[in-house]
Amino acid sequence: MSAVFQVQNLRKAFGGLAVTQDVSITMNPGDRVALIGPNGAGKTTFVNLVTGHLVPDSGKVILAGNDVTSIGPTPRVRQGLVRSFQVTRLFPDMTPEEHLALAVMQRSGRTGAIFGHYQAKADVMAEVGELLAALGLDHIATRKVAEIAYGQQRLLEIALALALKPKVLLLDEPAAGVPQSDTPRIEAALAGLPSDLAVLMIEHDMDLVFRFAKRVIVLAAGAIIFDGSPEDVTKDARVREAYLGSYANDRSAA
Amino acid sequence: MAAVEQSSVATPAAARPNWLVRDLIGLAVILAIAAIGYFLFPNNLALLTRILAIALLVLSIDLVTGFCGIATLGHAALFGAGAYAAGIAAVHWGITDPLLMVVIGAAGGAVAGLISGAVILRGHGLAQLVLSIAVVNLFHEAANKASAYTGGSDGLSGIAPDPIFGMFAFDLWGRTAYGFAVVLLAVVFILLRLLTRSPFGMLCRGIKEDPIRVRAMGASVHGTLLKMYVISGLVAGVGGALNAISTQVVGLDSLSFTLSAESLVMLVLGGTGSLYGALVGTVSFMWFEDFVSAANPFHWLTIVGALLIVVVLFAPRGLYGSALALVDRFRGSGK
Numbered sequence: 001m002s003a004v005f006q007v008q009n010l011r012k013a014f015g016g017l018a019v020t021q022d023v024s025i026t027m028n029p030g031d032r033v034a035l036i037g038p039n040g041a042g043k044t045t046f047v048n049l050v051t052g053h054l055v056p057d058s059g060k061v062i063l064a065g066n067d068v069t070s071i072g073p074t075p076r077v078r079q080g081l082v083r084s085f086q087v088t089r090l091f092p093d094m095t096p097e098e099h100l101a102l103a104v105m106q107r108s109g110r111t112g113a114i115f116g117h118y119q120a121k122a123d124v125m126a127e128v129g130e131l132l133a134a135l136g137l138d139h140i141a142t143r144k145v146a147e148i149a150y151g152q153q154r155l156l157e158i159a160l161a162l163a164l165k166p167k168v169l170l171l172d173e174p175a176a177g178v179p180q181s182d183t184p185r186i187e188a189a190l191a192g193l194p195s196d197l198a199v200l201m202i203e204h205d206m207d208l209v210f211r212f213a214k215r216v217i218v219l220a221a222g223a224i225i226f227d228g229s230p231e232d233v234t235k236d237a238r239v240r241e242a243y244l245g246s247y248a249n250d251r252s253a254a
Numbered sequence: 255m256a257a258v259e260q261s262s263v264a265t266p267a268a269a270r271p272n273w274l275v276r277d278l279i280g281l282a283v284i285l286a287i288a289a290i291g292y293f294l295f296p297n298n299l300a301l302l303t304r305i306l307a308i309a310l311l312v313l314s315i316d317l318v319t320g321f322c323g324i325a326t327l328g329h330a331a332l333f334g335a336g337a338y339a340a341g342i343a344a345v346h347w348g349i350t351d352p353l354l355m356v357v358i359g360a361a362g363g364a365v366a367g368l369i370s371g372a373v374i375l376r377g378h379g380l381a382q383l384v385l386s387i388a389v390v391n392l393f394h395e396a397a398n399k400a401s402a403y404t405g406g407s408d409g410l411s412g413i414a415p416d417p418i419f420g421m422f423a424f425d426l427w428g429r430t431a432y433g434f435a436v437v438l439l440a441v442v443f444i445l446l447r448l449l450t451r452s453p454f455g456m457l458c459r460g461i462k463e464d465p466i467r468v469r470a471m472g473a474s475v476h477g478t479l480l481k482m483y484v485i486s487g488l489v490a491g492v493g494g495a496l497n498a499i500s501t502q503v504v505g506l507d508s509l510s511f512t513l514s515a516e517s518l519v520m521l522v523l524g525g526t527g528s529l530y531g532a533l534v535g536t537v538s539f540m541w542f543e544d545f546v547s548a549a550n551p552f553h554w555l556t557i558v559g560a561l562l563i564v565v566v567l568f569a570p571r572g573l574y575g576s577a578l579a580l581v582d583r584f585r586g587s588g589k
Contacts, residue, residue: 077472089470091463094456102456106471111457111478114449114485117273118456164472 002065004029004198005081005168010059012049019045020056021223027168027198034213034230035202038242042222043202047170051083052076064167080167084157086176086202092146096137096156099145100128103163127163135159135189151182158189169193171201175208187211218242277447280530281440287537288436299428301544303500306435309536310442310493311513312520313529314363317486319518320526321450322479323462325383326374327514328390329490334509335366335393336491341410341504342403352415352424352434356495363491364484366393371483375476387511394509409505413498424499431500438496442489446529449485458482523565525572534574 005027012020019042027033037043048054050061052073061069068076090099101118104127105111118124132138135155140148145156154174161169175186183205190212193199203209209216209230216233218226220242226233233239291302311333318324339362340355349355370389377385397404404410417423422430449455457478460468465475498504507513516539524535542561547554569576 074469074472074474077470082472083470085467085470089464089467091460091467093463094459098456102453102460103471105453106457106473111453111473112481114452114454116453117451118453160471 003027003062004064005200006060006062007050008060008062010046010049010061011057012045012054013057019222020049021221023059023219023222023224025200025217025224025227027200029167029196029198031198031200032212032214033198033200034209034216035200035219036204036206036209036216037219041219043219045222046219047083047172047202050170051081077164080165081170082161082164082166082168083170084161084172084174086172088150088153088157088177090145090153090156090160093144095142095144096132096148096152096159097128097141099156099160100131100163101125103160104128107164131159131163134162134192136185149182151178151185154178154182154186155189158186158193162193166197168198168200171199171203173203173205174201175203175205183208273451277444280447281444284440284443284533285436288439292432296427299432300500301540303428303432303435304497305537305540306432306439307493307497307500308517308520308540309439309533310496311490311517312524312532312536313442313446314486314490314493315517315521316526316529316532317446317450317482317489318479319521320528320531321455321462322458322482324374324479324483325379326386327383327511327518328370328374328386328388328393329486329517330509330511330513331370331390331393332363332366332487332490333494333497333513333517334397334504334506335487336360336363336494337498337504337508338362338397338404338410338494339491340495341413341498344413344415344498345410346403350414350416352418352499355415355499356438356492359495359498360488360491363487363489363494365487367484367487367490368480371480371487375479375483386514390509390511390514394506394511397506397509404504404506407506409503410498411503413502413504415499415502424502428500435496435500438492442492443529443533446489450529454478454481519562521572523562523572525575525578528574528578531572531574535572538573 003026007023007025010020010023011018023046035043035046045054049056052068052071056069059069060067063076063079063081066079068079068081098118101124102111104124105118129138132141135158137152137155137159140152145153158171158174174190175183178186187208201209201212213230216226216228216230217224218233218239225242226236226239292299295302311329314332315326315329318326336359340359343349343358344355349358370386373389374382374385398406415424418430418434422433424430457468457473461475461478468475494508497508520535520539521532522535523539524533525531543554543558546557550557565573571579
């Protein structure tokens with residue numbers, strides 16, 4: 001299977017501080033990868049480098065065979081590299097239906113049209129309906145986003161990313177800020193992601209990581225210190241030292 | 255819960271006819287008020303026509319400020335460009351067909367929109383506001399210096415538009431001009447209602463609420479805003495051309511900072527982001543200004559200022575926005 005997403009020897013320094021050191025990751029369609037690491041490990045910088053919000057000092061980002069290192073964030077999205085946000089970024093005055101319709105029309109190059117209404121476009125409405133149903137948002141489709149629960153907003157973030165039909169999806173802490181009672185719905189949504197989609201999830205919640213990921217990458221001080229299966233990550237001495245120490249102790253104490 | 259689900263299931267089917275009907279009602283109300291104005295103030299049609307021309311400018315500001323969140327104190331540049339384009343076409347090129355003059359005015363406004371948009375959109379927040387003031391002042395100065403075409407500080411006079419369709423001559427009482435203005439405003443208003451609900455209009459609303467999210471959806475924020483600026487220029491240009499046709503002169507005041515600031519005030523007074531607010535704001539501000547300045551020629555500016563403070567403090571969403579919120583509250587308590 002050919003790789004859909006490759007990060008090759010990515011480096012970035014702010015002044016004298018190296019925040020990303022020689023990071024390389026290869027992902028295939030269908031991969032479920034979790035990127036973890038303690039605070040300050042460089043996860044956010046890594047996401048910004050990959051999405052094009054920061055320019056790396058050296059290294060390459062390759063998406064579906066195309067080198068996208070030198071192009072900006074917006075064209076990267078159009079080529080299939082889509083992200084969700086750690087803190088929900090939605091349009092408070094718009095409804096979930098409008099959000100998804102806008103994303104579907106944007107993907108199909110129809111947001112330049114100055115006349116016509118999305119509700120009159122049968123294909124758009126059909127796709128929006130499918131997405132709403134898949135994420136369990138159909139009963140609040142026409143409520144303003146400002147009026148729906150935070151857990152539902154997180155689900156809409158995921159639906160919005162899917163509406164863009166990405167090849168690679170970066171999920172930045174999809175369950176952050178969601179009350180415990182709602183996390184099963186987020187997990188169900190994650191389990192239902194398209195099977196050919198490569199997903200890289202940045203997450204703090206280790207339970208979620210272990211349930212979702214088939215592969216875990218640990219970042220510490222800007223460098224990858226572990227890349228392997230979830231079963232092995234807790235056994236790795238460097239990971240325990242850098243990151244999981246307190247967590248593993250908590251678990252054994254409990 | 256059951257009630258919520260029921261209502262949300264019912265909405266999508268009912269949504270489309272709903273907004274169409276609402277727009278037609280809105281149009282009917284506008285035309286009715288225009289007719290009432292005609293019969294109540296038959297000797298003041300020049301003022302009413304001027305109100306309609308300025309309303310087009312305020313609508314045009316609403317497009318960029320209310321729908322896209324761009325701050326501007328220089329929008330008269332687009333209005334003035336339309337007025338001068340139509341005026342110069344009539345005086346220097348002999349194009350005196352009023353419809354053609356409106357088209358030329360719209361084109362002039364669009365070009366001015368492209369130029370000022372390209373400059374203003376470089377900045378954000380305060381810088382954007384300062385750039386917009388600089389742009390309108392530069393336009394003003396350019397018109398002042400190019401006196402061979404614009405008449406400089408004396409203004410451009412001698413605009414003599416032909417009868418509309420060769421049938422309706424512009425009369426001394428301004429009846430034809432007023433009718434022409436009402437038709438132009440109604441057509442533009444309906445087109446803008448369609449525009450704001452279109453996919454492009456939705457994208458603009460998205461940019462106003464969260465440009466980072468719009469970029470993350472793969473859309474170009476700058477390109478979209480520039481396009482809206484050009485459309486806004488078209489609308490302001492129609493207003494400028496209408497003013498040139500109805501008054502038969504174009505002065506430097508049509509390109510002034512004062513007009514830019516006043517029209518932004520009218521928009522805030524009426525309420526942003528609905529188009530109706532722009533109309534309500536223009537009519538109330540200009541009518542109030544006319545009424546108060548006649549009643550008290552010495553203190554009228556003070557009274558206008560006091561009114562604005564009252565509205566901004568007690569109805570921050572503007573007259574239309576606040577009225578709408580009140581209606582919603584009554585409906586909510588009625589349920």
